Amino acid sequence: xTYSKLLRLNVSMGLAIGALFVxxxxxxxxxxxxxxxxxxxxxxxxxxxxGPGHCIAGQHGTTxxxxxxxxxxxxxxxxxxxxxxxxxxxxxxxxxVTLNLTAGQQIQIQNLGGETHTFTRVAKFGGxxxxxxxxxxxxxxxxxxxxxxxxxxxxxxxxxxxxxxxAGPTAGTSALPEETTNWECxxxxxxxxxxxxxxxxxxxx
Numbered sequence: 001x002t003y004s005k006l007l008r009l010n011v012s013m014g015l016a017i018g019a020l021f022v023x024x025x026x027x028x029x030x031x032x033x034x035x036x037x038x039x040x041x042x043x044x045x046x047x048x049x050x051g052p053g054h055c056i057a058g059q060h061g062t063t064x065x066x067x068x069x070x071x072x073x074x075x076x077x078x079x080x081x082x083x084x085x086x087x088x089x090x091x092x093x094x095x096x097v098t099l100n101l102t103a104g105q106q107i108q109i110q111n112l113g114g115e116t117h118t119f120t121r122v123a124k125f126g127g128x129x130x131x132x133x134x135x136x137x138x139x140x141x142x143x144x145x146x147x148x149x150x151x152x153x154x155x156x157x158x159x160x161x162x163x164x165x166x167a168g169p170t171a172g173t174s175a176l177p178e179e180t181t182n183w184e185c186x187x188x189x190x191x192x193x194x195x196x197x198x199x200x201x202x203x204x205x
Contacts, residue, residue, distance in 0.1 A: 011201065018096065031104070032105065032106045032107070032108045033099065033101055033103055033105050033106070033107050033108070033171075034107075034108045034109075034110055035083055035084070035085075035099070035107060035109050035110070035119065035168065035193065036083065036084040036110050036111075036112055037059075037082075037110065037111040037112065037113055037117040037119070037142055037160060037185070037191070038055070038058075038059070038060070038080060038081070038082050038083075038084060038112055038113050039043070039060075039063075039078075039080055039081045039082075039113030039114060039115050039117070039188070040057060040058070040060040040061055040062055040063040040066065040078075040080035040081070040113070040114075041054075041055035041058065041061055041063060041064055041065075041068070041113065041114040041115050042061055042063055042064050043055045043056060043057055043061055043098065043114060045064045045066065045156065046065050046068075046114075046115075048065070049065045050065075054115065055114040055115055055162070056114045056162045056163060057113050057114060058112060058113040058114030058115075058162060058163070059113070060080060061113075061114045063141070064078060069136070069192050069198050072133070072137060073136050073138070074105045076136070076137045076190065077137065077190040078188070078190070081113070081185075081188045081190070081191055082191055083097075083119075083183075083185075083191050083192070083193045085097055085099060085193075089139060096192055096193075096194060097193055097194065098180065098193075098194040098195070098196050098204050099193060099194070099195050099196070100197075100198065101171040101176075101195060101196070101197050101198075101199040102171060102197070102198065103171050103172030103178060103197055103198070104170070104172055105170070105171040105172075106167060106168070106170050106171075106173060107167070107168030107169055107170070107171070107176070107195075108165060108166075108167060108168060109158055109160050109165060109166055109167075109168045110160075110164075110165040111160040111161065111162055111163060111164055111165065112163075113162055114162050114163075115187070115188075116160065116161045116162060116187065117160055117185045117187060117188065117191065118146075118157060118158060118159050118160070118184075118185050118186040118187060119151070119157075119158040119160065119168060119183055119185065120143075120145055120146060120149050120156065120157045120158070120183060120184055120185070120186045121145065121156035121175070121176075121181050121182065121183050122143040122144075122145045122182050122183070122184055123143075123144075123145070123182070124143065124182065125139075125143065125182055125184055125189070125192055126139055126141045126142055126146070126189065127139035127140060127141055127142040127146065127189050128141035128142065128144060128146045128185065128186040128187055128189040129142075129144070129146050129147070129149060129186050129187060130150070130187055130188075133187070133188060133189065134189060137188075137189055137190045138157070139189045139190075143186070143189070145157070145186070146184075146186035146189070149186035150186065150187070155169060155173075155174075155175040156169070156175050157186075160170065171180040171195075171197040172197055176195060176197055177197065178197045178198060179196070179197065180194055180195070180196040180197075181194070181196075181197075182185065182194055183194050183195060
Protein backbone atom coordinates (compact mmCIF):
# COMPACT_ATOMS: atom_id res chain seq x y z
CA UNK A 1 0.00 0.00 0.00
CA THR A 2 1.39 3.36 -0.97
CA TYR A 3 1.88 6.18 1.52
CA SER A 4 -0.91 8.26 -0.07
CA LYS A 5 -3.40 5.38 0.16
CA LEU A 6 -2.40 4.72 3.77
CA LEU A 7 -2.86 8.41 4.59
CA ARG A 8 -6.32 8.45 2.99
CA LEU A 9 -7.26 5.30 4.93
CA ASN A 10 -6.17 6.85 8.24
CA VAL A 11 -8.08 10.05 7.48
CA SER A 12 -11.23 8.07 6.59
CA MET A 13 -10.99 6.02 9.78
CA GLY A 14 -10.51 9.18 11.81
CA LEU A 15 -13.58 10.78 10.27
CA ALA A 16 -15.63 7.64 10.91
CA ILE A 17 -14.59 7.51 14.56
CA GLY A 18 -15.31 11.23 14.93
CA ALA A 19 -18.76 10.79 13.40
CA LEU A 20 -19.48 7.88 15.74
CA PHE A 21 -18.44 9.99 18.74
CA VAL A 22 -20.68 12.86 17.68
CA UNK A 23 -23.58 10.47 17.11
CA UNK A 24 -23.09 8.91 20.54
CA UNK A 25 -22.96 12.35 22.17
CA UNK A 26 -26.21 13.38 20.46
CA UNK A 27 -27.93 10.16 21.58
CA UNK A 28 -26.82 10.73 25.18
CA UNK A 29 -27.96 14.38 25.04
CA UNK A 30 -31.35 13.40 23.61
CA UNK A 31 -31.79 10.72 26.28
CA UNK A 32 -31.12 13.10 29.18
CA UNK A 33 -33.94 14.71 31.16
CA UNK A 34 -33.12 18.18 32.50
CA UNK A 35 -34.52 19.43 35.79
CA UNK A 36 -34.10 23.18 36.17
CA UNK A 37 -33.97 24.91 39.54
CA UNK A 38 -35.22 28.49 39.61
CA UNK A 39 -35.56 31.33 42.07
CA UNK A 40 -35.67 35.12 41.92
CA UNK A 41 -33.62 36.33 44.87
CA UNK A 42 -32.48 39.94 44.74
CA UNK A 43 -28.76 39.86 45.62
CA UNK A 44 -28.68 43.17 47.53
CA UNK A 45 -31.54 42.52 49.92
CA UNK A 46 -30.98 38.78 50.37
CA UNK A 47 -27.27 39.22 51.08
CA UNK A 48 -27.99 42.07 53.48
CA UNK A 49 -30.22 39.75 55.53
CA UNK A 50 -28.55 36.36 55.02
CA GLY A 51 -24.89 37.23 54.52
CA PRO A 52 -22.55 38.08 51.64
CA GLY A 53 -22.63 35.63 48.76
CA HIS A 54 -25.90 33.98 49.77
CA CYS A 55 -27.55 35.13 46.54
CA ILE A 56 -25.79 35.73 43.26
CA ALA A 57 -27.33 37.37 40.21
CA GLY A 58 -29.58 34.70 38.74
CA GLN A 59 -31.70 34.95 35.62
CA HIS A 60 -34.65 36.63 37.35
CA GLY A 61 -33.16 38.01 40.58
CA THR A 62 -35.59 40.84 41.26
CA THR A 63 -37.60 39.66 44.29
CA UNK A 64 -36.73 41.70 47.37
CA UNK A 65 -36.23 39.69 50.56
CA UNK A 66 -39.18 41.39 52.27
CA UNK A 67 -41.46 40.52 49.35
CA UNK A 68 -40.21 36.92 49.39
CA UNK A 69 -41.15 36.62 53.06
CA UNK A 70 -44.50 38.34 52.49
CA UNK A 71 -45.43 35.97 49.64
CA UNK A 72 -44.35 32.95 51.63
CA UNK A 73 -46.38 34.11 54.63
CA UNK A 74 -49.46 34.70 52.50
CA UNK A 75 -49.34 31.75 50.08
CA UNK A 76 -47.01 29.24 51.80
CA UNK A 77 -44.96 29.17 48.60
CA UNK A 78 -42.79 31.66 46.75
CA UNK A 79 -43.79 31.03 43.17
CA UNK A 80 -40.48 31.87 41.52
CA UNK A 81 -38.71 29.26 43.68
CA UNK A 82 -39.49 26.06 41.80
CA UNK A 83 -38.36 23.06 39.82
CA UNK A 84 -39.09 22.85 36.11
CA UNK A 85 -40.93 21.07 34.52
CA UNK A 86 -43.65 23.23 36.03
CA UNK A 87 -47.03 22.33 34.49
CA UNK A 88 -48.93 19.14 35.11
CA UNK A 89 -51.23 17.47 32.56
CA UNK A 90 -54.13 19.82 33.30
CA UNK A 91 -51.94 22.91 32.88
CA UNK A 92 -52.22 23.97 36.51
CA UNK A 93 -49.33 26.11 37.67
CA UNK A 94 -47.47 25.15 40.87
CA UNK A 95 -49.39 21.92 41.42
CA UNK A 96 -47.28 18.85 42.01
CA VAL A 97 -45.80 17.53 38.77
CA THR A 98 -44.86 13.95 37.94
CA LEU A 99 -41.97 13.57 35.53
CA ASN A 100 -42.14 10.25 33.68
CA LEU A 101 -38.84 8.66 32.68
CA THR A 102 -37.74 5.46 30.99
CA ALA A 103 -35.16 3.23 32.67
CA GLY A 104 -31.71 4.27 31.51
CA GLN A 105 -32.42 7.99 31.20
CA GLN A 106 -29.91 10.27 32.91
CA ILE A 107 -31.14 13.29 34.85
CA GLN A 108 -29.23 16.54 34.47
CA ILE A 109 -29.79 19.16 37.20
CA GLN A 110 -29.25 22.82 36.32
CA ASN A 111 -29.55 25.69 38.79
CA LEU A 112 -30.50 28.90 36.98
CA GLY A 113 -31.33 30.72 40.20
CA GLY A 114 -29.24 32.80 42.56
CA GLU A 115 -29.41 30.55 45.63
CA THR A 116 -28.16 27.05 46.38
CA HIS A 117 -30.83 24.34 46.16
CA THR A 118 -30.91 20.63 46.87
CA PHE A 119 -32.55 17.85 44.89
CA THR A 120 -33.26 15.29 47.58
CA ARG A 121 -35.26 12.06 47.54
CA VAL A 122 -37.67 11.81 50.47
CA ALA A 123 -40.03 9.07 51.52
CA LYS A 124 -42.66 11.69 52.34
CA PHE A 125 -42.69 15.40 51.53
CA GLY A 126 -42.02 17.57 54.57
CA GLY A 127 -40.01 20.42 55.94
CA UNK A 128 -36.39 21.13 55.16
CA UNK A 129 -33.30 22.35 56.99
CA UNK A 130 -34.46 25.95 57.56
CA UNK A 131 -36.95 26.29 60.46
CA UNK A 132 -38.22 29.72 59.41
CA UNK A 133 -38.97 28.60 55.86
CA UNK A 134 -40.60 25.43 57.21
CA UNK A 135 -42.90 27.46 59.45
CA UNK A 136 -43.86 30.00 56.80
CA UNK A 137 -44.51 27.32 54.17
CA UNK A 138 -46.64 25.19 56.49
CA UNK A 139 -44.16 22.31 56.76
CA UNK A 140 -43.54 21.90 60.51
CA UNK A 141 -42.57 18.22 60.25
CA UNK A 142 -39.08 17.92 58.79
CA UNK A 143 -38.48 15.19 56.24
CA UNK A 144 -35.82 12.98 57.90
CA UNK A 145 -33.75 12.92 54.71
CA UNK A 146 -33.38 16.70 54.95
CA UNK A 147 -31.83 16.71 58.42
CA UNK A 148 -28.25 16.48 57.08
CA UNK A 149 -28.92 17.26 53.43
CA UNK A 150 -26.82 20.43 53.46
CA UNK A 151 -23.76 18.68 54.90
CA UNK A 152 -23.19 15.72 52.61
CA UNK A 153 -24.16 14.71 49.09
CA UNK A 154 -25.16 11.20 48.06
CA UNK A 155 -26.77 9.46 45.09
CA UNK A 156 -30.15 10.62 46.40
CA UNK A 157 -29.11 14.08 47.64
CA UNK A 158 -27.63 16.66 45.29
CA UNK A 159 -26.47 20.11 46.45
CA UNK A 160 -26.48 22.39 43.42
CA UNK A 161 -24.96 25.83 43.81
CA UNK A 162 -26.32 28.84 41.96
CA UNK A 163 -25.31 29.00 38.32
CA UNK A 164 -24.01 25.43 38.19
CA UNK A 165 -25.16 22.13 36.71
CA UNK A 166 -24.40 18.52 37.52
CA ALA A 167 -25.44 14.99 36.68
CA GLY A 168 -28.27 13.58 38.76
CA PRO A 169 -29.48 10.01 39.21
CA THR A 170 -30.07 7.59 36.36
CA ALA A 171 -33.57 6.17 35.95
CA GLY A 172 -33.78 2.50 36.81
CA THR A 173 -30.94 2.53 39.37
CA SER A 174 -31.28 2.11 43.13
CA ALA A 175 -31.24 5.91 43.49
CA LEU A 176 -34.13 6.29 41.04
CA PRO A 177 -35.90 2.92 40.93
CA GLU A 178 -38.73 1.79 38.68
CA GLU A 179 -41.47 3.30 40.82
CA THR A 180 -42.62 6.78 41.78
CA THR A 181 -40.30 8.70 44.10
CA ASN A 182 -40.59 12.09 45.82
CA TRP A 183 -37.92 14.78 45.45
CA GLU A 184 -37.72 18.19 47.12
CA CYS A 185 -35.38 21.03 47.93
CA UNK A 186 -34.34 20.73 51.56
CA UNK A 187 -33.86 24.49 51.79
CA UNK A 188 -37.10 25.60 50.13
CA UNK A 189 -39.42 22.64 50.85
CA UNK A 190 -42.29 23.75 48.62
CA UNK A 191 -40.02 23.04 45.65
CA UNK A 192 -41.20 19.51 44.89
CA UNK A 193 -41.29 16.99 42.07
CA UNK A 194 -42.38 13.39 41.66
CA UNK A 195 -40.40 11.17 39.31
CA UNK A 196 -41.90 7.98 37.89
CA UNK A 197 -39.65 5.45 36.17
CA UNK A 198 -41.08 2.74 33.95
CA UNK A 199 -40.14 0.66 30.92
CA UNK A 200 -42.58 2.01 28.39
CA UNK A 201 -43.18 5.76 28.79
CA UNK A 202 -41.04 8.83 28.52
CA UNK A 203 -41.88 12.49 29.05
CA UNK A 204 -44.09 14.56 31.29
CA UNK A 205 -47.58 13.97 32.60
